[in-house]
Amino acid sequence: MHKNESLYHYIISHATELTTIWINSLNSNTSSIYSVHSDINILSKLKEQNRHFIESVSKIFIEDKETFFLHFHEWVVTVARDRVKSNTPITEVITQFNRFRTFYWEMIEKFCKEYEANISHQDILLWSKVINQAFDEYIQAFITQYQRFTSHKLETQQATITELTIPVIPITEEIAVLPLIGDIDSFRATLLRENTLFQCSEKKISHLFIDFSGVAILDKMIAHHLFQLIYALKLLGIETTLSGMSPQVAKISNELGIDFRDITIKPNLAKALAPLGLTPASK
CATH class of the missing domain: 1.10.490.70 (Histidine kinase N-terminal domain)
Known part of the structure; x- marks a missing residue:
């Protein structure tokens, strides 16, 4: 051998x-x-x-x-x-x-x-x-x-972190809520746009309620990102309802010339969901 x-x-x-x-x-x-x-x-x-x-x-x-x-x-x-x-x-x-x-x-x-x-x-x-x-x-x-x-x-x-920080929360088979909370910088705004479109498509959402109640301050650049998201959702055939917009957010939206003619806006999430017979869970 x-x-x-x-x-x-x-x-x-x-x-x-x-x-x-x-x-x-x-x-x-x-x-x-x-x-x-x-x-x-x-x-x-x-x-x-x-x-x-x-x-x-x-x-x-x-x-x-x-x-x-x-x-x-x-x-x-x-x-x-x-x-x-x-x-x-x-x-x-x-x-x-x-x-x-x-x-x-x-x-x-x-x-x-x-x-x-x-x-x-x-x-x-x-x-x-x-x-x-x-x-x-x-x-x-x-x-x-x-x-x-x-x-x-x-x-x-x-x-996983992105999905947890930008949650599209289904409340019925085709209806979901996107609660915006905290400061939104350029990076998070980009993630918000990309991840929301992905989750809505994956979950087959037809109507998304975007609630601004948790956002106190929004600069023009970030507002532009968010309203690009709304426009992209529209192109996908997803109806959008906005709620909880602060006077500051509304002012910036107006300055940017955002067209809200085809978008339903409500003062808060409860009133936004009410026409559908839905009520946010109480604390």
């Missing part, structure tokens, strides 16, 4: 031992998944992922580089997704990669001692080079995937 194959089978036969050495070396920091005190299910998953890593990275000894680097992608994606999901800092993961690299190399040294007569210095230098390259490639690929999943997570969280 070729030396590389012998080393490969030696490491695979000692995979459980390697994993145990690594798990037992974890510290007692309970705030990290890399802790000897982690939940038994977490430890079980770490062991399983580590064994798969051993099986995968060890193939560097028996496969050509092109084949090897083609097949490790699945492990990297799975583990990167898990670490992002568990909010594990990337620095902790890289630390564990490098710690395990030490244990892995110690296993190679153990192999060299047991089969010393058949191992040359050239063999050891070659194995050192290929295994370090393999670990480095895994780490780089992991960083790339970790960043990708982190970006996706942040985008998802931002979308």
Whole structure:
């Protein structure tokens, strides 16, 4: 059997031992998944992922580089997704990669001692080079995937925050209320326009009540954004009713030359909903 194959089978036969050495070396920091005190299910998953890593990275000894680097992608994606999901800092993961690299190399040294007569210095230098390259490639690929999943997570969280801060609230199957609350800057106004159009389309809204009661101050630029929204809703065939406009908002609307001829305006939300036999929930 070729030396590389012998080393490969030696490491695979000692995979459980390697994993145990690594798990037992974890510290007692309970705030990290890399802790000897982690939940038994977490430890079980770490062991399983580590064994798969051993099986995968060890193939560097028996496969050509092109084949090897083609097949490790699945492990990297799975583990990167898990670490992002568990909010594990990337620095902790890289630390564990490098710690395990030490244990892995110690296993190679153990192999060299047991089969010393058949191992040359050239063999050891070659194995050192290929295994370090393999670990480095895994780490780089992991960083790339970790960043990708982190970006996706942040985008998802931002979308959730946006939906919560700009809620189109259905009150019947086709009727909804959009309560505007607090200060509205240019960024929020843009989100308001885009998210409202999306939610109304997704929820199949035909009549939207926009309530300005929670907006005390509105500058001309922001007012322009909001009335662009009203015009866009009209183009989508969505009827719009405005309520709760303060004198300041009404004044700016007039200065902007906003045409309200096709828009129903009521002093408050209760009176806006009354013709439809609807009443806002009482506090």
